[in-house]
Amino acid sequence: MTSIGSIGSLVLAQTPPSDTFYTHAPEWTWLIVVYFFVGGIAGGAAFLGAMLDLFGAPQDRPLARLAYVVSLPLIAIGGPLLIWDLNRPERFWHMFIQSETGRPMFKYWSPISFGAWGVGVFGLFIFLAAVGTLAELGHLPASLRLLREGVVGKAVSALAGLFGLFVAGYTGILLAATNRPLWADTTLLGLLFLLSSISAAAAVLILLSWRWGHQGSVHWLAEMDVYSSLLELVTLIVLVISLGSVALEVWGNGWGVLLLVGTVLIGILLPLALHFRPHLAGRMSLPSAAALVLIGAFVLRAVVVLSSEAV
């Protein structure tokens, strides 16, 4: 005969694998996925541009310029997406200013708070870098070239690059600073998104420049894409292993298949194969690999965000 005690243990046998399974989903869905994607590319592009600018050769400058002018519109799209996602968008400024005291609102331990400021500061420096670039190209008054020259130019590039790295990775930390399944069960999402953002940004720049870009610069971008993809693969494997039964619970379904096919196979392994065996697709190897990387980066964000939302 079953005792009440053992019925209690029947219930306990269904206990979820982590304390994170007792929480509610914040309903961060497609707007957030798209923001993570475009924001990540914007940040990664600024980082790559700054590297080429600060440590590259003069022939790298066209690609650095491309990186800045690509990054600016992407973050300009990302910011409004975040505002649109709020339930009360007209109060977005409450993130920056305390609505009742007028004092600045900043919490260094809350990624959504320091993230909002980080995106704002990044937006400022990438704007300056892009304005300087347009002046350099003759589309804006020559005096604004100052933003790309000398100490000022170096400072603008360095700060755009550093805050770009921040924007590329903080989104994963934002997810970790919850109590949701998967997101809060690991501390690797920030690193994963950072690496994926750099590889996606390199892919975008390759796609836009492989026909006309200086060969040395494009080759360096392809190298960065390979390094970040390899590290991303390792991080993803460590993540799945460290998640253990949580991974089974959240990804032991269609989401897991999508991650495996969309990100691991299409977004990482195939592009790596094309990099290491360029004869597979001939002249189109480089742009094909870049396009696949972009698909993988988008699927990664969609799976990470939506699979936890679905729990």
Next chain:
Amino acid sequence: MAQTAQGTPATPAASTPSGETSFPAGTPIIVEGTPALGGSPMPGGSPPPPGTPVGAMIGTPAALETPAENTAAFPAAVPFDAVPMGFYTDTTVCIGCKACEVACKEWNGLSSYNGGVNVLSGDSYDNTRHLDGQHWRHVKFIEQFDNTNQGRQGRWLMMSDVCKHCVQAGCMDVCPTGAIIRTEFDTVVIQSDVCNGCRACIGACPFGVIEINPTNNTAMKCTLCYDRMQAGLTPACAQACPTASIQFGAIDDLKQSAQQRLEQLQSLGETRAQLYGADDKIVGGLNSFYLLVDEPEVYGLPASPQLPSRNVPTSGLMSTAGAVAMGVLGLVGLRKRRMDQFAAERAGTGQRDEEVTGD
């Protein structure tokens, strides 16, 4: 984590740039867009005359408690002392009547789902199912029945769930606007006129308490009847509870009576009896704590909930390490390219020299 270092004052200002009013003393929280209470704020009370402002009712504690006799003088509201206050819920005496749920919805003017059309859960006698922006109290039915058991062994566990008013509150930890404040009673309150609906608190609460209230599109949850407490009134749910399963008072007093009840149950042989959240092991302590007679997970409570910000330092370090690694790899790549270029140039020069001086 600096739980008290929030950006907003403990006692919210009366009005805001948007013109809404947030919790001035003696005013119940009214969800934007919902009509003022039409009936009595408490079960058993007589309805106020039409048009009576809701705020006027809260200033009449005696009238609320003994409505029939007390129609003459309304004593002034006497707020509680500013000491940690909260709930002790003895789940063993809950009968699942849901009076607390009803009282909460009524007092706080919380709207119903589906325009009031009842939707049955289909797999439980509980049709509320969870806490959310419109349900700040929820009586959980834990139906422990083994369907294969011919002896029909089984039991019901009832638990009136609510915001735990955590001493280290996850919701407050992440809130980027300072909308979530700690009150003078050590309770946790969301100011709906400050909340911008980012929904970070929803995923941050380890207990799944908060959700968006569709009426005003902000995150909402139990306030531990902050408005009533400021007027010296017992929160609506505790006052409505007919079995004293929900007890309200100063946390220190509640802990004492919980301890006595625990010892009583254990001496009677209920060895599984345990207190949940009465000490500081669970997020620094819960100002709404429970007496349970099974493991917390059986009641849908996490065994060891944590603050969301716990992951920030390690995640930050990992990401920084990744950023440094990519920076170094990028530098190495650029340097190698330059070296290769030099080597090629030197080889080219050597070849030219040979050609010039050669054969």
